[in-house]
Amino acid sequence: MALIIQKYGGTSLGDAGKIKKVAHRIRDTYLDGNNVVVVVSAMGGDTDRLLDLARDITDQPDEREQDVLVATGEQVSISLLAMALKSLGINAISFLAQQVMIQTDNAFGKARILKIDSDKILKALKERMVPVIAGFQGIDEMGNITTLGRGGSDTSAVAIAAALKADICEIYTDVEGVFTTDPNVCSEARKLDKISYDEMLEMASLGAKVLQIRSVQFAKKYQVPILVRSSFQDTKGTLVTMEDKDMESVIVSGITYDKDEAKITVTKVPDRPGIASKLFTPISEANIVVDMIIQNVGTDGLTDLTFTVSEADFEKALELVRDTAREIDAQEVLADPNIAKVSIVGMGMRSHSGIASTMFTVLAREGINIAMISTSEIKISCVIESKYTELAVRILHDAFGLGENKEA
Numbered sequence: 122m123a124l125i126i127q128k129y130g131g132t133s134l135g136d137a138g139k140i141k142k143v144a145h146r147i148r149d150t151y152l153d154g155n156n157v158v159v160v161v162s163a164m165g166g167d168t169d170r171l172l173d174l175a176r177d178i179t180d181q182p183d184e185r186e187q188d189v190l191v192a193t194g195e196q197v198s199i200s201l202l203a204m205a206l207k208s209l210g211i212n213a214i215s216f217l218a219q220q221v222m223i224q225t226d227n228a229f230g231k232a233r234i235l236k237i238d239s240d241k242i243l244k245a246l247k248e249r250m251v252p253v254i255a256g257f258q259g260i261d262e263m264g265n266i267t268t269l270g271r272g273g274s275d276t277s278a279v280a281i282a283a284a285l286k287a288d289i290c291e292i293y294t295d296v297e298g299v300f301t302t303d304p305n306v307c308s309e310a311r312k313l314d315k316i317s318y319d320e321m322l323e324m325a326s327l328g329a330k331v332l333q334i335r336s337v338q339f340a341k342k343y344q345v346p347i348l349v350r351s352s353f354q355d356t357k358g359t360l361v362t363m364e365d366k367d368m369e370s371v372i373v374s375g376i377t378y379d380k381d382e383a384k385i386t387v388t389k390v391p392d393r394p395g396i397a398s399k400l401f402t403p404i405s406e407a408n409i410v411v412d413m414i415i416q417n418v419g420t421d422g423l424t425d426l427t428f429t430v431s432e433a434d435f436e437k438a439l440e441l442v443r444d445t446a447r448e449i450d451a452q453e454v455l456a457d458p459n460i461a462k463v464s465i466v467g468m469g470m471r472s473h474s475g476i477a478s479t480m481f482t483v484l485a486r487e488g489i490n491i492a493m494i495s496t497s498e499i500k501i502s503c504v505i506e507s508k509y510t511e512l513a514v515r516i517l518h519d520a521f522g523l524g525e526n527k528e529a
C-alpha cells in the first residue's frame with residue numbers, strides 16, 4: 122500500500138464539474154489500495170478576486186488582514202472536494218492548515234513552513250479516510266493565519282509528503298509536465314520524462330511556472346519524488362527526482378524566461394566597506410528578494426551598483442533604495458521595469474565548454490543586447506529588453522536542439 126500525496130491547483134478546481142472529476146481521480150487512486158492525502162489550492166480565480174477586493178478597500182492592504190482574507194479561498198475548495206468524495210462513497214475529511222498545525226514564520230504573504238504536526242493526518246489515514254488539506258496557508262506561533270505566496274500549495278504538498286515520508290507527491294496542474302520551454306511561446310517545446318532536482322530548482326527560480334521553487338527545495342532536501350501531471354489528460358507526466366548519469370549527457374535541458382523582473386541602478390556609490398550592506402539591509406528587512414547583482418570596478422572611489430527584484434516588489438524596493446542613496450551620497454537611482462531574464466539550464470553544462478559563447482552569439486545575431494549576466498554550474502541567465510523575450514526563447518531553444526523532433 123503506497124502513500125500518495127496529490128495536489129490540485131486552481132485550474133483543476135475551476136468549477137463544480139472539475140471538482141467532481143478530481144474526486145473521481147482521487148477515488149480511483151484510493152480504490153487501487155493506496156493511502157491518499159489531498160492538498161488543494163483555491164478554486165481558479167478566487168485568490169485574484171479576493172486580492173482585488175482588498176485593493177478596492179485600500180491601495181495598501183494590511184498584510185496580516187490580507188492573509189486572513191485570501192486564506193478563505195482554500196476553505197471553500199477543501200469543503201467542496203470533501204463533499205464530492207463523500208458523494209462517491211469515499212470517507213473524506215477536510216482540514217484547514219491550522220487544524221493540522223502547519224506552522225510557519227510570521228512573514229505574511231511570504232511565510233515559510235517551520236514544521237508540520239502530522240498526528241491528525243496519520244489518524245485519518247489509519248481510519249482509511251482521505252484527508253483534504255488546504256494548501257497555501259499556515260499558522261504562526263501567535264496563532265495568526267499566514268499564506269505562503271503564489272504557488273504555495275505546491276510547497277504545502279511537498280512539505281506534507283516529507284513529513285509523512287510519502288512514496289510520491291503528485292502535482293496535478295493544467296500542463297502535462299515540465300517542458301523544455303513554455304509551449305505557449307515555442308511550438309516545438311518538448312515534454313521531459315524526468316528532470317533532476319537541481320535543474321528544476323534552477324528552472325523554477327528562473328521563471329518556469331510549473332512548480333514553486335520552495336516546493337522543489339523541500340523535495341530535494343527530503344528526497345521526495347515529484348510527479349508533475351495534467352488534471353485533464355491521462356498522460357505520464359514528468360518525474361522530478363535525483364540526478365542520474367543519463368541526465369548529465371543532456372547539455373541543455375530547458376530554456377526559461379521571467380518578465381516579472383525590474384532593474385535598479387545606483388550610480389556613483391562610495392566604494393568603501395559597508396556601503397553594500399547599507400543598501401541591501403533595508404531591502405532584506407522588507408522581505409524583498411534580490412536576484413542578480415552587478416557592481417562595476419570602482420574608479421575615483423566611486424562605483425555603480427545594479428540589481429534586479431521582482432516586479433511586484435519594484436516600487437517598494439525603489440523607495441527604500443532612494444532613501445538609502447541619499448544617506449550614502451550616491452549620485453542617482455535609475456529604474457527600468459521593462460526587462461526580462463532569459464536563461465538556459467542543464468546538468469551537462471558542468472562538463473561541456475562553449476555553451477555561454479553559443480548563447481551570446483545567438484542573441485547578438487538577432488540584435489538582442491545583454492544588460493546583465495549571471496551564471497552557476499548548470500545555468501546561464503541574461504537580462505534583456507522585455508520586448509525581445511519570446512524571440513530570445515525561440516532562437517535559443519532551436520540553437521540547443523531542444524525541439525520535438527530533435528535529440529536534446
